Amino acid sequence: LELYMNRVYFGAGAYGVEAAARRYFDKPAAEVSVAEAAMLAGLVQAPSRLAPTRDPQAARDRAALVLAAMTELGFIDETQQATALARPAQLSRPQGPGTANYAADYVMDVLDDFIGAVETDIVVHTTIDLPTQRSAEEALNAELTEQGERFGVGQGALVSMRPDGAVRALVGGRDYSDSQFNRAVAARRQPGSAFKPFVYLAALEQGLTPETIREDRPVQFGNWRPENFSRDYRGPVPLRTALALSLNTVAASLGMEVGPREVVRVAQRLGVASPLQANGSIALGTSEVTPLELTGAFAAFANGGAGVIPYVIRRVETATGEAIYERREGGLGRVIDENAVAMMNAMMHETMIAGTGRRGGLDGWEAGGKTGTSQDFRDAWFVGYTATLVTGVWVGNDDNSPTRRASGGNLPLDVWTRYMKIALANDVPASLPGGGYWRAPEPREAPVAVSGEGSQISGVAGPPPESGWIPPSPQEPGLLGRLFGIY
Numbered sequence: 001l002e003l004y005m006n007r008v009y010f011g012a013g014a015y016g017v018e019a020a021a022r023r024y025f026d027k028p029a030a031e032v033s034v035a036e037a038a039m040l041a042g043l044v045q046a047p048s049r050l051a052p053t054r055d056p057q058a059a060r061d062r063a064a065l066v067l068a069a070m071t072e073l074g075f076i077d078e079t080q081q082a083t084a085l086a087r088p089a090q091l092s093r094p095q096g097p098g099t100a101n102y103a104a105d106y107v108m109d110v111l112d113d114f115i116g117a118v119e120t121d122i123v124v125h126t127t128i129d130l131p132t133q134r135s136a137e138e139a140l141n142a143e144l145t146e147q148g149e150r151f152g153v154g155q156g157a158l159v160s161m162r163p164d165g166a167v168r169a170l171v172g173g174r175d176y177s178d179s180q181f182n183r184a185v186a187a188r189r190q191p192g193s194a195f196k197p198f199v200y201l202a203a204l205e206q207g208l209t210p211e212t213i214r215e216d217r218p219v220q221f222g223n224w225r226p227e228n229f230s231r232d233y234r235g236p237v238p239l240r241t242a243l244a245l246s247l248n249t250v251a252a253s254l255g256m257e258v259g260p261r262e263v264v265r266v267a268q269r270l271g272v273a274s275p276l277q278a279n280g281s282i283a284l285g286t287s288e289v290t291p292l293e294l295t296g297a298f299a300a301f302a303n304g305g306a307g308v309i310p311y312v313i314r315r316v317e318t319a320t321g322e323a324i325y326e327r328r329e330g331g332l333g334r335v336i337d338e339n340a341v342a343m344m345n346a347m348m349h350e351t352m353i354a355g356t357g358r359r360g361g362l363d364g365w366e367a368g369g370k371t372g373t374s375q376d377f378r379d380a381w382f383v384g385y386t387a388t389l390v391t392g393v394w395v396g397n398d399d400n401s402p403t404r405r406a407s408g409g410n411l412p413l414d415v416w417t418r419y420m421k422i423a424l425a426n427d428v429p430a431s432l433p434g435g436g437y438w439r440a441p442e443p444r445e446a447p448v449a450v451s452g453e454g455s456q457i458s459g460v461a462g463p464p465p466e467s468g469w470i471p472p473s474p475q476e477p478g479l480l481g482r483l484f485g486i487y
Contacts, residue, residue: 007121009108010043011051012101012180024052026092034076035084039063048105052091054180060088091177100137102172102182103128107312109185114325115316122324125315127166132423136160136169139419143411144174144395151411152404153380156395157183158415159295160423163390165308165331169423170292181398188274188288189394193246193356194372194381194408195285195294197301197344198267200243200251202258204340205266210240210347214250221280226252229373240347244355246371248284255283269335270297271307285372295383295392301348301368302385304433305341307332342434344368349432352384356409360384360417364429369416371408378402382412387430389423391416 010020017040021029025036032040042062043050052059064085071081107126115122136158144156160169172182181187203212216234219226226248233249242250255263260278267276272294276287296310308331316325336344348368351357356371360382369384378400383392393412396403406412 011047036089038066039089101176103170121319133169135422143415151406160391163303165310167312189379190374191285192372192374244350305336307335345432373407376402380406388427
């Protein structure tokens with residue numbers, strides 16, 4: 001029983017009764033009151049659901065059942081029971097949002113998948129870096145405090161990982177003590193234009209290039225008439241400009257050109273596991289995904305084309321140091337041809353230089369990324385990366401209510417930039433993969449409006465400057481499909 005109590009999960013990231021007593025009541029287990037002991041005992045049945053940080057009333061109700069059982073079995077008398085019921089356990093409010101508990105909960109959720117049933121005390125080594133985790137927490141909360149009310153945004157999430165999928169920071173909400181729902185790994189939300197890179201990658205794999213011209217004009221597919229955010233049209237544009245400016249008409253047309261099923265295949269190949277609907281609107285990000293899987297899919301652009309499976313556990317060992325599990329090198333293998341990676345990075349880098357992500361510049365770093373805003377401004381995303389770090393940010397409301405025009409180019413981009421400047425401080429700047437094929441375009445001097453999606457750049461006369469990208473030889477249509485087993 002003692003061994004069990006020392007390792008069983010009590011919710012809120014607390015593993016073992018000692019950790020639980022300190023987490024909930026800020027005292028050693030030996031000093032808890034009868035009411036506090038009853039609440040702890042009641043958590044074991046369903047720690048995530050009954051955690052007092054998540055549902056205080058459910059925790060108190062369960063504690064009352066424990067107190068009744070203790071009285072019936074003679075461990076306490078009726079007077080002690082009445083006193084404990086009259087004065088139920090009160091939580092010691094933690095200092096700060098405590099979002100590292102989201103990461104701890106995620107570790108506990110996946111631990112059984114690696115080691116199965118645990119019969120001894122164990123030590124789990126994770127990929128989470130605590131200073132990076134704190135930076136992520138502070139960036140998200142600072143921006144939500146400063147801008148959340150203005151934009152009508154109540155919640156947010158952030159996931160940051162190395163290009164190999166090692167999760168360095170995971171923030172599932174703005175305050176764990178208020179809500180334990182882990183939006184970083186469990187909330188499926190519409191990504192909007194942040195899904196467009198999969199559409200453009202599918203097009204490149206069918207022989208198009210960043211310089212391929214497509215018409216930005218009113219389009220209609222059956223009863224569906226996708227429009228640009230700005231409700232205006234730019235005429236003939238190269239694909240790199242269409243992606244940088246997030247033109248909905250071009251993305252929708254490309255999606256129909258390559259086929260919605262192919263867009264779904266590409267997204268799944270890069271690691272998106274949520275159910276995706278292979279219809280025309282998939283090109284504009286109408287199928288829901290989680291921040292973790294979308295960020296993990298973007299890692300393939302940052303690392304040169306290898307698909308990753310995001311991971312948070314490096315090693316599990318016994319109390320004496322004997323390895324039970326140790327992560328080996330692994331992933332999904334190559335999922336993007338190196339020429340296609342170069343082209344995608346060229347286009348998404350232009351998004352950061354002269355497109356909807358222009359506010360997110362990082363001095364000394366080449367970065368790529370994509371903004372995303374769902375219908376009626378219900379979700380706002382920014383997923384961006386350098387050669388050493390990939391970070392995704394989502395903001396919105398838990399009840400799916402519209403925000404006040406929060407879009408990928410404002411609040412989430414500000415969170416991302418604030419965090420990345422700190423998180424990259426000790427990294428050595430490196431070029432994005434494929435840099436030999438392109439160079440960064442010169443920033444345009446025209447004013448940029450980045451409050452929304454789809455042709456949000458105004459005041460730009462004539463076509464944008466050349467990026468300097470040198471296209472590779474055209475690839476045989478369908479070659480990559482055969483290479484990756486997709487038909």
